[in-house]
Amino acid sequence: MLPKKFRLSKQEFKQVMDDGQMAPGKMMGILILRIKDEGRRTKELPGAGIIVSKKLSNKAVVRNQLKRRLRAALQSVLPELSDIHLVVLPNRRAIDASVEELEKEIRLMVQK
Numbered sequence: 001m002l003p004k005k006f007r008l009s010k011q012e013f014k015q016v017m018d019d020g021q022m023a024p025g026k027m028m029g030i031l032i033l034r035i036k037d038e039g040r041r042t043k044e045l046p047g048a049g050i051i052v053s054k055k056l057s058n059k060a061v062v063r064n065q066l067k068r069r070l071r072a073a074l075q076s077v078l079p080e081l082s083d084i085h086l087v088v089l090p091n092r093r094a095i096d097a098s099v100e101e102l103e104k105e106i107r108l109m110v111q112k
Contacts (some may be wrong), residue, residue: 002071006078008047008085016049016085023109027094027102030109031087046081048074050088056095066095073103081110 008016020031035044050070052063070088086106094102 002048002074002078005045006048006074008049008087012047012085013049013087016087020085020087023112025105025109027097027105028088028090028109030106031089032110033085035083035085044083046078046084046086048078048086048088050074050090052090056090056092062095066090069097069099069102070094072099073106076103077106077110084110086110 016031016033020033023030023032050067052067052070054063056066057063070090074086074088088106097105
């Protein structure tokens with residue numbers, strides 16, 4: 001599970017879904033919302049959410065395994081980021097991907 005400090009609130013999640021820019025990739029799409037600095041002195045912690053559709057697999061076991069691997073990948077990427085919110089939308093290619101492959105893809109997409 002993602003640490004609470006890296007989870008998006010419902011309001012933040014909705015804001016990313018409405019205003020975020022899609023960064024497409026081979027295994028997933030990521031909605032990215034960069035947080036505007038409004039005179040704050042401290043940087044805001046990044047936040048992330050995951051949506052795994054039933055279109056990927058009818059089996060809850062497969063969807064939950066994918067979510068666990070995505071959370072593990074996000075845990076190593078999020079501490080390096082600041083002032084950014086992400087919503088990860090995996091596709092079918094992500095089902096068979098390892099944590100390392102998912103992590104690599106997330107890093108590439110966030111740097112764009």
